[in-house]
Amino acid sequence: MDTSGLEGHHLYKRFGGTQALDDVSITVRAGQIVALLGPNGAGKTTLLKILSGLFVADAGDVLVKGSGSRPDSELAYIPDNLGFWPHLTGLHNLDILLDMSGTRPSRGSLVSILERVGLAKVAVRRCGGYSLGEKRRLALAMVLLRQPRILLLDEPTVGLDVDGVKLFREALHQLAAAGCAIILSSHQLTEVERLADAVAFMHVGTLAELGPLSPLLEAYGKWHLRVEEPTRLVEAIRGIRGVTRVDCDGDLIAIWSPIDPTRAVMDVVRGNGTTIRQWSFAPATLEDIWSHAVSTHSAVGVVTDAEG
Secondary structure (H helix, E strand, C coil), X not given: CCCCEEEEEEEEEEECCEEEEEEEEEEEECCCEEEEECCCCCXXXXXXXXXXXXXXXXXXXXXXXXXXXXXXXXXXXXXXXXXXXXXXXXXXXXXXXXHHCCCCCCHHHHHHHHHHCCCXXXXXXXXXXXXXXXXXXXXXXXXXXHCCCEEEEECCCCCCCHHHHHHHHHHHHHHHHCCCEEEEECCCHHHHHHHCCEEEEEECCEEEEEEEHHHHHHHCCEEEEEECCCHHHHHHHHCCCCCCEEEEECCEEEEECCCCCHHHHHHHHHHCCCCEEEEEEECCCHHHHHHHHHHCCCCCCCCCCCCC
């Protein structure tokens, strides 16, 4: 078994009177992409900075697993506020940052990567004139040249156009396939669904690691019931064991439940003498789960096997 990756155990961090992290533990394995989700101020950036070594936790441990003598050289952190030197060209910025990390690619490799990320024509322009999307592409170029074993990203697709987001997604999947352990924070929920293997919700400094994404979406899926006179059934369906939410729109009832409510719903329908027009299941989206997590002011309480 590949034991490489990154672990944070029982991490605490306080800034003045604010508890930014409160007993947070997280593990990302080699080849895994984990997305941190949560509202602003939840502690996502603080966690990433502690895992990267930029912040020191008040308590707890960060372990770089399977590392050599210099684990810091194998870890890359891309913050949300990219700090390139504005008076230097994109190419010069890359040269300096790569040299600082101990990476010395050939000139041919530099040119090839800049072409891949769409910056070949602006590589000799000063970064002060770069758009946010161009700065994101430059950061991606640095990551691709370094090929880190551990990659931490804070809102990596903000400012990117459609082509840039696709490029970023493909690059991260390529890095993960090569064994890179990746943690990213994002508010782009649709993109996270296409990118992450696992997700974790954060809320006011706490974290619940939810494990693989697909089982989570299925567990929070919803059933659609289309019937005549649906309002007669709504209250009865709300009382079914396991049902967490019921919405009614016209003749369509959406039923949220982590367990299959089919038999109980059919009993309610038959008991009311109502005709069924539709009964189907649709997996949840991360937006659905986000809404539930925010409305309950806590991390979603489903934990699945992260090894699965």
